[in-house]
Amino acid sequence: MVISPMTFFVVVGLLLLVLVVANLWWRRESRRRSLPCPTWLAGFLEGSLMDWVLGTQTTLDRIGLRPGQRVLEVGPGPGRLLIPAAHRVLPGGEVIGLDIQPGMLERLKTRAAQAGVSNLTAIQGDATQPHFPPDSFDVIYFCTVLGEIPNREAALRECYAALKPNGILSVTEIFPDPHYQSRATVKRLAEAAGFRPEVIYGHWYFFTANFAKA
Template sequence: MKAILLNTTVLITLLLVIGLWWRGAVRLRFLPCPPWLSSFLENPYMDAVAGSSLILDRLNLAPGMKILDVGCGPGRISIPAAERVLPNGEVVALDGQPAMLKEVEKRIAVKNLTNVRTLFSRIDQSELEQNTFDRALLVTVLGEIPDREAALQHIFAALKPGGLLSITEVIPDPHYQFYGTVRRLAEAAGFQFDRYYGNWFAFTVNFIKPDQI
């Protein structure tokens, strides 16, 4: 029993040390969640506190909208979002890891969807076409971006006036960003606070790009 307790304590301590190192290192280099850890994003806990239906219900989506899913991973949100904006809407699934985009493309093929476009890019380094998107999503992604300020400025420019940015954070994601940090960064980029959902360990906060800038 003592050995089990000791091993558990060592494991927890190791995970905490790795998490703290990862949080600091990501400010200096691009260290997103690797593809082999994508199962962390798709499990009963995530479904309960930040499932795709829950997040998308907070976006007031409508057919014909154009959605930007930043750091889309394996497409957990991109695929159901694409289904909700049919028949004329589109989702751009953006990720900096080719392996993640390949998984999205596999799922698109299975679903026979034609309104999802994958984009290999890093949002803090690439400017998108301006005033294009109705909604932008960052689901457990903001803390993975080395230059969060630049990323939010690019998203701000890419959204249409009146467009919505939705940021979701969930513990125990090692890149978890506190609500105060999220709001400070978004408002510094020009966004206005709209709605807050959830609680401190799993929340979504929505921001609006003002009609008049």
């Protein structure tokens, strides 16, 4: 069967339109109820190609992890960032991943074991609820997660309580993630939770904003 150029462009245009509408719907609904990135999409967050596309090492450089730190990632998914983060905090440091979906945590644990990582703990829970004693962490970071949480304010308040004095909150956003949050929104939400802006790295389409617990 031969497809005319016209038919080809109409089909591609319709597919793009469906994708854009689905993204907008997902984004809008996520403000009202929890609709996390499904576990079957975890594969899109794994592998060296995705590390390059999503700037995994650049993000970790910007967060500024150091040996000996105790670090929490909110919404680690299959561990694209958390597994290399576990290496970066050695010797003496440890990393914890808090994710709302058991399926993501199973994938994270399997991949951490395959990578020979032993200083990583996976915890299931909703970031808007308290899970840790006050002053537990040197660094808490989010990457393409904040917009998936309907009550972003509550999640950032929990982070504030769980960070040590002068601890770092780091938020990375990547366009066109359906839940992308702008730099202005991230700054507004972080300041409302009590954080002090420190530095913003990158451009609007891939940025990391770091804040300190005031």
